[in-house]
Amino acid sequence: MRLEGKSLGYRYHKASWVFQHTDIHIEAGEIVGLVGPSGCGKSTLGKLLAGHLHPDQGQVIQDGRPIAAGQRNPVQLVFQHPELAVNPRWKLKRTLQESGVPDDNWMTELAIEDHWLNRYPNELSGGELQRICVARALGAETRYLIADEMTTMLDAITQAQIWHSVLKWSKRNAAGILLISHERQLVNRLCDRIMDWENMTG
Numbered sequence: 001m002r003l004e005g006k007s008l009g010y011r012y013h014k015a016s017w018v019f020q021h022t023d024i025h026i027e028a029g030e031i032v033g034l035v036g037p038s039g040c041g042k043s044t045l046g047k048l049l050a051g052h053l054h055p056d057q058g059q060v061i062q063d064g065r066p067i068a069a070g071q072r073n074p075v076q077l078v079f080q081h082p083e084l085a086v087n088p089r090w091k092l093k094r095t096l097q098e099s100g101v102p103d104d105n106w107m108t109e110l111a112i113e114d115h116w117l118n119r120y121p122n123e124l125s126g127g128e129l130q131r132i133c134v135a136r137a138l139g140a141e142t143r144y145l146i147a148d149e150m151t152t153m154l155d156a157i158t159q160a161q162i163w164h165s166v167l168k169w170s171k172r173n174a175a176g177i178l179l180i181s182h183e184r185q186l187v188n189r190l191c192d193r194i195m196d197w198e199n200m201t202g
């Protein structure tokens with residue numbers, strides 16, 4: 001059981017290649033760190049893996065097969081800016097329900113308070129809103145989480161709480177995580193394996 005990006009290449013607007021010939025894999029239950037200099041293409045790679053962008057070269061496969069369209073993607077992406085990941089005109093209950101019925105256990109685990117769900121995104125703090133985005137990503141069908149600077153803007157306590165919950169979810173569901181971060185200490189502490197961009201692209 002693994003998620004693979006095989007010989008991936010991507011360019012925005014048919015301009016120059018951001019990267020080509022890039023391979024990456026994440027085993028079920030594995031926590032992989034991805035580090036590299038700013039602007040090299042880490043977030044772009046995360047978006048390809050999660051199906052937010054379509055590769056210009058290569059393919060993304062899960063357990064040997066392309067990920068089927070038209071169903072909830074088993075690869076979910078949470079990035080740094082929760083306010084850009086939700087519809088500002090929807091109350092948060094609707095945002096959460098978009099991905100199925102939220103699992104009460106993970107709502108409790110992530111310390112999400114019921115009354116937040118009756119508010120609009122701009123009525124929550126960044127940390128509260130990010131907890132909602134994480135809960136939305138941890139749906140029953142999710143097998144892999146791409147965490148792209150997911151807790152970078154949060155204080156140390158909130159960051160630790162969220163990672164504690166996400167690691168518990170990963171263990172319980174044998175779900176793989178790709179942790180993209182500039183915070184080397186966090187990556188060293190959490191990851192089973194670390195990939196350095198400098199050694200992986202063509």
Ligand SMILES: Nc1ncnc2c1ncn2[C@@H]1O[C@H](COP(=O)(O)OP(=O)(O)OP(=O)(O)O)[C@@H](O)[C@H]1O
Nearest residue numbers: 012013018036037038039040041042043044045182
């Ligand atoms: N929507 C876009 N249109 C055009 N170019 C883009 C777009 N998004 C990103 N890029 C460019 O693609 C390259 C890779 O960007 P990306 O965000 O993937 O890098 P990154 O490694 O995640 O950077 P950082 O560590 O700073 O977050 C950069 O040169 C960036 O300017």
